[in-house]
Amino acid sequence: MKALVWIALVSAIWYPPRLTITPEAGSVVSDVVEVRVTSNEPLKRVEFLLDGNPVGSDTTTPYTWTWDTLSVAEGEHVLTLRVTDWNDRVASTEVRYRVDNGLSRGGAFYLEQTRQHLSAGQWDEALKAARRAVHLLSNDGQAHHLLAQAWLGTAQWEKAVTSAEQAVRLLPSPETYGTLAQAYLRVAFAQMVDPEKRFSSLRTAIESALRGGELRLAQAKTPIEKARALARLGRLEEAATAYLQAGGTAENFLAAARCYLLAGRWQDAERMCNLAEGRSADKVVVGAYRALARSQRGKISDARAMLERLEETEATGTLLALAKANVSLREMKASETLRTLLPLHEQGQTSDAMEVLLAAAFAETREFPRAEDHFREALLRNPLSWQALAQKGFETLAVGSITTASRYFDLAARIRPNDAWVLCGQSLCAGDKRRAVELAQKAVKQAPTDPWTLVVLSYAQSRAGQIDEALRTIERARNMDRENIDIASPPDARRAGQIARILGRRVMLPLE
Incomplete structure (x- = not known):
């Protein structure tokens, strides 16, 4: 009988599970920390309480809680782990941590740190510094702008949108609107199965880029700056006029010709080429522009002959390659366009114009995934x-x-x-x-x-x-x-x- 009582008493005693916790108790923590708990026996639930306040729970092993340490004050904090086993028995244990994010260095320090890390392409380090800068300078538009750029660098598009929107609200500028456009473009291109969100994000990206462009136009101090701002906004005819108003130089005539070509105004483009030639402009540029104007008139044979004559003079360069690619596409020779442009693209000599040409050529050869890739790159380069x-x-x-x-x-x-x-x-x-x-x-x-x-x-x-x-x-x-x-x-x-x-x-x- 005594043996039976003893066995009953032993079986009634419950030994709480042994927990392994990382980071270890007493650790100094900063930034975003994942608190990770494992147990020597299955648990129904683990609850996390920070300084007595519930902050999370998990029901699958390993039991985790993500802690943004910038959400609490510097110094010591107590994390309570309340565990429940499958018999609904509850036990608790406490772990103490010390939070040290180095906030005493000040917001200006972390702004500069962020700039340096962004310039070096050190995205994770930039993100850490930018989060500290925003924490210390919550109403500083530049801090939010840098944080948005860091989110973009770490491919966290939705967070980039949130930070960029805050930056635009606090500091509307061509740069902040440009970053907001980039963030929305990234969100748009991440939508593989949601066309509504894709087009909604594309629209917002374009609207943001337009607002930024209008600000850049308003800030233009010289006729050339005004012309460039107008061209970026798609107001090509106005841009051509602004280039001409900036002075009758060969460079300005060629810039106006380029705007007219982009706008489909081939007659005006040819007229500008004639004026540029009278100012001893670069013969290769003039010749390439004239060939493109002829191709727009439907004179494809003339355009190709003009480009071949330029090649006979050993003229080379990206402009000539782009001109040849444009003419090839009008001849429905997409494969020739690809042969002309892909070597330059692989060398990093690209632009939004080249990306559009490559997208068109791949679409004509029915390589639609590659066409989509270049379409995406074209818009990321120029929203x-x-x-x-x-x-x-x-x-x-x-x-x-x-x-x-x-x-x-x-x-x-x-x-x-x-x-x-x-x-x-x-x-x-x-x-x-x-x-x-x-x-x-x-x-x-x-x-x-x-x-x-x-x-x-x-x-x-x-x-x-x-x-x-x-x-x-x-x-x-x-x-x-x-x-x-x-x-x-x-x-x-x-x-x-x-x-x-x-x-x-x-x-x-x-x-x-």
Whole structure:
């Protein structure tokens, strides 16, 4: 009997589980710490209490709680671990830690530390310093801006958005809006299965970049600064005028020519080339620009011959390669475009213009994942690359995704609402037939010497039941360019889209 009582007493005694805790008791902690608990027996739950206040719990081993030590004061803190076993028995243990984030050094110290780490690409260290700077200088826009950049460097896009929005609120500037645009672009491109969030984030990125661009324009102190700011905003015709107002130099004439080429104004581009040549401008640049203007007129053979003559003079460089790639795409020689540009790209000689050309070429060869990669890089380099957005719209339209294509054209129109190429894209996607005709008519008005706009108008008119008008319109297009417009009746949607995508494709060149 006594033995049975003794056995019962022993079985009734409960020995709390043995816990292993990291960091060890007495440790000095800083930044973000993961408190990790393991046990010699299964537990139902572990609760964490910091200085007596519940802060978290976990039900799976290892039992963890993430502690942001910047949320508490410097000095000693007590962490209580309350464990519950599967018989609902409860035990507690206390661990003491000392928090030391070095906050006595002050916010200015950590701002400078953050700048240095960002400059060196030391993203984790930059993040630690930036978090301290924001903790000490919570109303300092620069601190939040640097923190946003650190979040971007560590690929934490949503947190970058939050910090960049705070930076813009406290310190609106071209730089803070630029970082906010980058953050939203990263969020957009992370959306593989949520198209609504993708396009919402793209819209916000563009709006942010536009606000930053407007601030940069307002801060411009010289005509050249004004011209560059206008060009970045997509206001290319105004930029060309500003370059001319800055003085009649060869450089300014060529800058104006470049703006006109990007805008599809090939006549004005040729005129600027003539003026630049009269100022002894670089013959390779003048020749490349003239070749691009000829290609926009549909004179592809002339353009290629001009570029070949430049190569015979042993002229080389990125500009000549871009010119050749532009002409090759108009000839539907996407593989040739890739052969021209990929070696330069692999050497790091890239730009948003080259990324758009590569995206277009890979789309034409139906390598869509690679096209998407270069589309992403183009926008990350220039969030206001309306050419990239319009090109993406035509690519998407070519595979039959009209709704998605329409969204890309609408984004491009936010930057260049009156561009003929963008307007034609919107017309091709418009559900309302009358609206489609109106958009195409507006495109023709913007580019009256470009026959491909008439092709799109002819399609819109035939779709709206305006058959006689459509026949007259397509005849006008043929009379303007019989070499490239070889159809005698209004085209269907696929043919109209193809002609607009190829013949209307804008020249892709760096803005500066």
